């Protein structure tokens with residue numbers, strides 16, 4: 001494994017390493033149980049093998065904690081390979097110690113590049129088959145009674161079953177949380193954390209369909225910051241970004257829970273007001289305009305700014321598409337700008 005491959009695991013899959021670290025604790029507990037079991041079964045060699053195993057898992061747990069994943073991985077690999085071989089040679093194939101080798105199949109896929117994982121899987125398979133061949137041709141060195149062998153087998157089977165289930169649930173949880181994160185990223189504007197244009201378009205289309213079906217009014221506001229270029233030029237782009245972020249929150253505060261707001265363009269916001277006619281929409285737009293024009297920017301930005309908005313609004317007409325509705329709001333916005341800015345125009 002190259003140092004780069006090791007780093008892939010360290011940086012890209014931290015959750016996996018946390019799970020691997022937890023598995024070390026589980027494995028150490030299992031080996032403590034085995035220590036007692038083999039003492040009772042009068043198999044001292046296997047009992048003491050488990051003490052060494054506990055120590056190795058302890059070191060591996062420590063190494064995972066220190067982000068020495070490659071070292072921890074080698075310790076775990078060595079332990080499982082040797083433990084499986086010793087278990088099978090001493091008490092036979094039916095002890096089920098080979099089940100633990102199967103745990104490496106998902107682990108290899110996650111921790112290695114595809115090429116390395118394929119090579120490691122082939123080697124693992126050869127090792128597995130090799131142990132089976134040994135068990136076929138050589139009788140166990142320290143056989144235990146049939147009921148004890150069945151007990152050890154069932155115990156191993158249960159542990160491996162539980163660990164696979166744990167890994168399965170971990171995998172499902174990781175995939176669904178990555179899926180949720182991707183969805184959020186794909187639908188959110190990174191700067192203002194409002195809906196982005198694509199997502200807002202989808203939501204607005206749904207609202208329009210609903211408004212048409214239930215014969216409810218729907219009003220749309222297109223909001224544009226006045227002379228934003230000047231704000232950028234005077235205070236810098238970073239402050240400009242802060243104004244955008246803050247303004248997004250201020251507008252949000254003036255809206256109802258089920259109203260929609262998104263960033264439509266650079267310094268332009270689109271608001272969809274379901275179940276709202278043009279008169280109420282005008283009141284909402286006016287409320288937003290006044291709130292922004294009166295806002296004291298020196299509190300948050302430590303700058304004496306005057307920020308105003310121009311708003312264009314339009315109410316959904318019969319059989320009107322979203323594009324046409326936005327076009328009308330855009331014309332209204334243009335009228336607000338032409339009439340001197342810091343005003344609301346309905347069309």
Ligand SMILES: Nc1nc2c(ncn2[C@@H]2O[C@H](COP(=O)(O)OP(=O)(O)OP(=O)(O)O)[C@@H](O)[C@H]2O)c(=O)[nH]1
Nearest residue numbers: 224225226227228229230232237238240241266267
């Ligand atoms: N800081 C910052 N500025 C942006 C962002 N997106 C667009 N802008 C700026 O917004 C400004 C828009 O300028 P104009 O289209 O000329 O509009 P304006 O200066 O607001 O003038 P009017 O709209 O006519 O009142 C440009 O300077 C853009 O660089 C952004 O994400 N962050």
